[in-house]
Amino acid sequence: MLRPDVSPTFPSVPVASPCSPEARSQGPRYNFGLQETPLSRPSAQAASASSPPGTSGAAGDRSGSSSLPGHPLSALPPQGSYFRNRSSFAENTHASHVMLGTSSSSAQDSNYPQILKSPLCAGIPQRSGYKSWTPQMGYSATSSSAVSAHSPSVIVAVVEGRGLARGEIGMASIDLKSPQIVLSQFADNTTYAKVITKLKILSPLEIIMSNTACVVGNSTKLFTLITENFKNVNFTTIQRKYFNETKGLEYIEQLCIAEFSTVLMEVQSKYYCLAAVAALLKYVEFIQNSVYAPKSLKICFQGSEQTAMIDSSSAQNLELLINNQDSRNNHTLFGVLNYTKTPGGSRRLRSNILEPLVDVETINMRLDCVQELLQDEELFFGLQSVIAKFLDTEQLLSVLVQIPKQDTVNTAESKITNLIYLKHTLELVDPLKITLKNCNTPLLRAYYGSLEDKRFGIILDKIKTVINDDARYMKGCLNMRTQKCYAVRPNINEFLDIARRTYTEIVDDIAGMITQLAEKYSLPLRTSFSSARGFFIQMTTDCTVLPNDQLPSEFIKISKVKNSYSFTSADLIKMNERCQESLREIYHMTYMIVCKLLSEIYEHIHCLYKLSDTVSMLDMLLSFAHACTLSDYVRPEFTDTLAIKQGWHPILERISVEKPVANNTYITEGSNFFIITGPNMSGKSTYLKQIALCQIMAQIGSYVPAEYSSFRIAEQIFTRISTDDDIETNSSTFMKEMKEIAYILHNANDKSLILIDELGRGTNTEEGIGICYAVCEHLLSLKAFTLFATHFLELCQIDVLYPNVENMHFEVQHVKNTSRNKEAILYTYKLSKGLTEEKNYGLKAAEVSSLPPSIVLDAKDITTQITRQILQNQRSTPEMERQRAVYHLATRLVQTARNSQLDPDSLRTYLSNLKKKYEADFPRAEQDSGKTEE
Ligand SMILES: Nc1ncnc2c1ncn2[C@@H]1O[C@H](COP(=O)(O)OP(=O)(O)OP(=O)(O)O)[C@@H](O)[C@H]1O
Missing domain, CATH: 1.20.5 (Single alpha-helices involved in coiled-coils or other helix-helix interfaces)
Known part of the structure; x- marks a missing residue:
């Protein structure tokens, strides 16, 4: 009998038609150990053999992959391929012609200078804890939970121009969960705000830069900024020569699917993003230990002008994705809007919130859809129930378009699983089409049209010739194991049928043996299964049933949780091994058949890009409609005015029992600067955030929490809202607010929405007022819409000089507390014209706080004295x-x-x-x- 630990190679099992004989010759050379058996590390010689001398590798390596059998999805591993995996990369760093080095993320890391000093990077430390997704892990049916859908899986390559081109940035990113490469190239200023913002939005798992960006003692500013801002992200530096624009273009020509090939025209002369994509793909192929099949990737160019920019600290201030008090709760804008059912939908919502649209036509098309979904209940519920059945189509595609360089049990199992998922996905196309059939709005009609693609039917028909009709995605590992085992129709391969019969007999034997044991010991034994243990025995009982509180000695590996025992026996272990053995045979033969099938359907598979796009977008639009049904949101309009009638804060609404107090907003070009005053706790910050949140909601195509709303498209949304000291970056409150305000002043333009709250609170009053005044005057030179909340009432005088300034304040009422014979403040949260007339409201707030009364009394005395002194000094002729x-x-x-x-x-x-x-x-x-x- 084959013992996995003795012989990792699968016995050559004859494969019947349609796979044999040529399928056998093209079939995978299997490592069918229970554990993945890595191929032996190739020598540097082998490495240089696979890369033609004098080439920087990209073309050489791909030509290595082109020696694969004709079909892109064929599983034959490339011979002599240099790259294996990250660890072998680290071991192989002596082969300096491949890549230069891997460093830990932090510039302060003690290893860091040492790594950079060594040109060959010998002794590069292995990064502990690095866990990247690999195709071998297979596609798992993820839940739609935000956490799994948004765990970092993006690798980004960044490169900057040199000399006169400094500041010109090229970026290329790939999400390991989705076979899509996004390229961008843009000019950035000295603060590199755009790069940092873009990277924060991508939330990368790893960033790749050129080794020339981080020469010891002379790192570029961009490198320093990125390492400072992304301390928890892995950094890899690779030789500059891999940032090769010619190779980048070649990669795109080879890998981009026909539907998206216009990207070539867009990026032909964008050298930096081409250079970045060359380095990125070279690196990803290495760490994934697989190459992308030719014409298999969606590659697109994303200029920074198509979306509004929200910098990362604004995203944090506004609690777009993460709640500032408790990162685990979903009191965020994402939480308010997320009723998505698929991981793709939730990823799409996340990226839209961070990068809202700026194109009114597209936004209105989305709004039309939401409106139709709200008006047609049948459509809404029908669509929701179909969409909920979809799995992560993007991730499925991602696995299908990769060719593993190494074949193991896991890769085989994962391919079979993915074929079952593919069938499951394609079977949902028709129900989706039927639901969308009578839709009216252009976008929904367009999605309906995209589902008419004949390729869906062609693939499904081909799958059905080989795969059983009832093979489908099921929850539970045993269920899925059974599905994989019996996925292929009977009579396609007689050896497979025999192996399956053997497997069934073993499983039946296991069940029979456990029944016999139960009778023998008169115990309530049950057969259980887990992917780690295989079949084992479970018993739920109290100890009184057991003689001497002990299980019979035949049972071993006993574990107990509460009153549930889990254990096995020597015989059961043996039977599990036999079971695994026959399963490996089944998987092997099934894999052969699946590979052949995949090679036949491969040319049609790109219709799945359309499908995943359709599903994620419909899911997001349904989610918007769902959010509307829970509150009275209104469809926004787009004009050159920001006008919100009775708008409220959507997150506050979710948190509080009572509906928040609504307020009006009216900002136009002629009156574009609002100074907002009011006592502490009167609602200033909430109001500011509410406006930004409504603006974002409108620009992603959602309805907004108001009675009426009209927005001017904002190209950037900036906020400076006071938070606590940033201990992590060791900057004081004051320095932090100065940095934030400098960022706004450098980047704001006439189309910005700017929200500033309590600027200058980190220094003394005079200087604070001075800074606020200067900042206001600078911003007043723009046509941006600005809301400036402050406690410096002196600032309100600025309206005398600037007709476009409006003073607004939050009202409070003073009520007599008869029982305590004291005056109390009643917060109305109502916004009114003019500046606040409240005096000493800080003391009043302190009075109602938990500050000891004696301290409050002292504070009042001291304030009176200081005020008297100031008045005396001010008395003048x-x-x-x-x-x-x-x-x-x-x-x-x-x-x-x-x-x-x-x-x-x-x-x-x-x-x-x-x-x-x-x-x-x-x-x-x-x-x-x-x-x-x-
Ligand atoms: N429109 C509203 N409706 C209901 N409750 C509100 C509203 N606005 C604010 N609040 C409540 O009042 C609290 C304080 O509001 P907020 O922080 O906006 O006040 P503030 O004027 O900015 O205070 P400070 O000047 O001390 O920073 C909020 O946490 C919220 O619970």
């Missing part, structure tokens, strides 16, 4: 006041002249208006005002 005003005016004029982009005529008009205003305020100061104007 009318002449002093006049001079102060002249000084202030002169400063303003100089500043305006310096900053202004106005033409001379406009500047003159502006100055003369200012002069008139000054003369009106100080009628006896005409001479001075004349001087000032000069």
Whole structure:
């Protein structure tokens, strides 16, 4: 009998038609050990043999894969292939012509300089805990839980231009769960805000950069910034020569499926993203130990102009994906909108929230769909029930288009599983089509049209000639094992039929043996199964049934959880081994048949890209409609005004028992800067966030929480909302807010939505006001829509100088608490025009807090004294006041002249208006005002 640990090679079992004889010759050379048996590590010689001398590898390696049998999905492993897996890569780093090095993510890592010093990277530490998804792990039917759908699986290559091209960034990313490569290239400024934001959105598992970006003591700014911002992400540096644009173009030509081949035209002259994709694919093929089949990948170019930019700290402030108090709860925008049923749908929702659309037409098409789903109940429920049955189509595709370089039991098992999933998926196309048949909106009709693709039927028919009709995806590992075992129809391979009969007999024998044991010992024994243990015995009972509280000595490997015992016996272990043996034979023969089948259907398989796109989008739109049914959301309009009638905070609504107080918003180009004041706890931050959340919801095609809403498309959404000190980056509150505000000032434009809350709180009042004033004046030079919440009431005076500034405040009411004979504050959360008239509200808030009354009393006393002192110092003659005003005016004029982009005529008009205003305020100061104007 074959013992897996003795001989890892599968005995050559004859395979009947249709697979033999040529299928046998093309079939996998199997490592059928119970555990994966890695191929022996190839020598550096073998490595150089597989890469033609003088080439940087990409073409050489692929030509290695082209020696595979004609068909892309054939499983014959490439001979002498250099790359095996990450660990062999680390061992092979002496072969410096392949890759330079792998380093841990942190620039502060003690190994780091050492790694970079060595040109050959000998002694590169193995990264512990690295766990990447591999095709051998197979496609698992994931639940739609956000966690599994969003665990990092993206690898990104980043490269920056050199010399005059510094600041030109090329990026290429691939999600290991989805066979899609996204390329982008853009110019970034010195803060590299776009790169960092893009990377944060991708949430990578690993980042690849060129070794020239991190020469010790002379790392590029981009490299330093990335390592600082992504401390928990794995970093790999590879030789610059692998960032080769010519190879990148070749890769795209070879791998991109016909439907998306227009990408070639888009990226032909985008050298940096081409260079990045070359390095990325070379690396992924290495770590995955597999190559992508020719014409199998969706490759697309994504410019930064197609979506709105939300930087990562704004995403965090707004709690788009993660709740700031408790990262496990779903009190986030994602939580509010996520009623998706598939992992693809939930991934799509996540990426949309982080990168909302900017194209009104597309947004309106989505809104039309949501509207139809809301109006047609039958459509909504019908669609929801079909969509819920889909598995992760993207991941399925991802596995189907990879050719493993090594064949093991696991790869075989995973291919069989995937074929069953493929059948399951394709069987859902018709029900989906029927549900969408009578839809009216263009997008739903387009999705219906995409399902009419004949290839779905062709693939399914071919599958059905080989695979049993009732082979389908089932929950539970034993169920799935049975499905895999009996997936292939009978009479296709007589040896397979025999092996299956043997397997059934062994399983029956196991059941019979356990029944006999139960009778023999008069115990309630039950047959159980787990993928780790195989068949074992379980017994749920209290100890009184057992003589001497002991199980019979025949039972071994006993474990007990509460009153449930699990154990096995020597005979059962042997039978499990026989069972595994026959299973391996079955899998081997099934795999041969499946590979042949896959090779026949392969040319049609790309219709699944369309299907996965359709399913994830429908899932997201259904989710939007579902969210609407739980609250009174309204369809947004898109104009050049931000107008929200009675809007409320969607996350607060989910948390609180009562519906949040709704408020109006009306921001136009002529009145685009709102200063919001109000006591502590009156609702300022909530209001600011609510506007941003509504804006994002509208721009992803969702309805919004309001009675009416109209939005101006925002190209960027910036927030500066006070949070606690960032201990991780060791920056003080003040430095953190300065960094955040600098980022906004550098990047905001006329189409931005900017929300600033409590700027300048990290320093003293005078300086805080100064900073706020300067920041406001800078932002006022833009047509961006800005909301600025502050406790510095002095700032409200800015409306005198700028007609586009509006002062708003949150009202509070003072009520007498008769029982305690004290005044209490009642928060109305209502926004009104003008600035707040509340005084000393900090003390009032402190009074209702848990601060000891004696401290509050002291604080009141000290405040009164300081206020008196300030008033005394400020007491001045009318002449002093006049001079102060002249000084202030002169400063303003100089500043305006310096900053202004106005033409001379406009500047003159502006100055003369200012002069008139000054003369009106100080009628006896005409001479001075004349001087000032000069
Ligand atoms: N519109 C609303 N409806 C109901 N409750 C609200 C509303 N706005 C705010 N609240 C409640 O009031 C609390 C305080 O609000 P928020 O933090 O926005 O106040 P604030 O004015 O920004 O306070 P501070 O100035 O101290 O930062 C919120 O946590 C929320 O529970």
